[in-house]
Amino acid sequence: MNDLFFGIDIGGTTVNVGVVTSEGQVLVEQKIPSTVEQGAAVVLTRIADTANKCREIVGNDRSIVAAGIGVAGLVDGKNGLLHQATNFPGWMDVPLTAKLTGILKLPVAMDNDANVAALGEYTFGAGRGFPHMMMVTLGTGVGAGLVLGGQIYRGAHGAAGEFGHITIDKNGPRCACGRAGCVEAYVGTNGILRRVRELLPQFPDSGLASCDLGSLTPKDIHRQACAGDALAQLVFHDAGESLGYGLGSVVNLLDIQRIVLGGGVAAAGDFIIKSAQNILNKVALNSGQTVEIVQAELGELAGIVGAASLAMSLT
Numbered sequence: 571m572n573d574l575f576f577g578i579d580i581g582g583t584t585v586n587v588g589v590v591t592s593e594g595q596v597l598v599e600q601k602i603p604s605t606v607e608q609g610a611a612v613v614l615t616r617i618a619d620t621a622n623k624c625r626e627i628v629g630n631d632r633s634i635v636a637a638g639i640g641v642a643g644l645v646d647g648k649n650g651l652l653h654q655a656t657n658f659p660g661w662m663d664v665p666l667t668a669k670l671t672g673i674l675k676l677p678v679a680m681d682n683d684a685n686v687a688a689l690g691e692y693t694f695g696a697g698r699g700f701p702h703m704m705m706v707t708l709g710t711g712v713g714a715g716l717v718l719g720g721q722i723y724r725g726a727h728g729a730a731g732e733f734g735h736i737t738i739d740k741n742g743p744r745c746a747c748g749r750a751g752c753v754e755a756y757v758g759t760n761g762i763l764r765r766v767r768e769l770l771p772q773f774p775d776s777g778l779a780s781c782d783l784g785s786l787t788p789k790d791i792h793r794q795a796c797a798g799d800a801l802a803q804l805v806f807h808d809a810g811e812s813l814g815y816g817l818g819s820v821v822n823l824l825d826i827q828r829i830v831l832g833g834g835v836a837a838a839g840d841f842i843i844k845s846a847q848n849i850l851n852k853v854a855l856n857s858g859q860t861v862e863i864v865q866a867e868l869g870e871l872a873g874i875v876g877a878a879s880l881a882m883s884l885t
């Protein structure tokens with residue numbers, strides 16, 4: 571197959587447009603600022619211009635057969651609507667798919683960024699060969715995309731994958747969603763920073779004691795953990811355990827085969843994965859005990875490659 575696909579990753583600050591082969595190789599990548607305040611029509615025209623530029627770079631003789639869009643927001647993929655998105659104020663029920671189909675003269679598919687990233691990792695990344703898998707993105711928020719039976723699972727309202735808001739302790743800390751004890755309240759960036767503040771009095775010699783806690787990031791904590799700092803390691807260990815309990819519930823419910831971790835906090839990799847895996851092995855029933863937690867492989871290209879994977883489902 572020599573068919574090529576557009577992968578379009580629309581974020582709040584940047585839009586990435588790429589041309590991807592059917593083997594998942596990115597031939598061209600172009601980034602433009604999202605400029606969402608200019609409205610959907612202007613942004614879509616600029617995306618189409620960028621796509622056409624990419625088309626010229628790969629050569630007009632190469633056949634681009636479909637386009638996929640991943641966007642950070644509530645998406646109705648079936649009807650091609652972007653219902654709403656925090657990063658796109660004023661964009662309500664935008665028929666992105668129909669508009670881009672009209673401009674690019676190609677079939678276009680769309681889904682939210684978490685689902686698209688999960689599909690990308692399943693098709694070309696760390697989830698390859700595991701048709702029942704979940705990708706969890708760890709950052710300020712904790713999101714997830716589910717692939718079940720080799721297909722994105724969206725649920726009744728397109729709202730599946732809210733892994734970060736599974737309650738693991740009804741008396742736990744307050745989450746950004748307003749509820750108590752969600753996975754995100756422990757594993758999201760703010761939860762991790764809260765744990766540093768809680769434990770710091772017990773570790774006066776920690777390298778984190780001299781840091782400005784107001785500007786501390788998971789990357790800083792990771793640096794300390796790698797240098798052997800006991801507090802930094804404990805904070806990731808605890809976050810990993812909380813993650814493991816949440817993942818155990820998912821594995822027991824859905825009998826998935828693999829969990830892929832991506833996002834900024836996932837850069838803390840081994841520290842979090844090890845303790846999450848230990849807990850998962852304890853709480854998972856039966857076949858769930860063989861489920862491995864691994865790091866995502868597609869990195870910054872996940873958006874483009876995932877969106878292109880979605881486009882491939884159209885052909």
Ligand SMILES: [Zn+2]
Nearest residue numbers: 735745747752
């Ligand atoms: Zn929550």
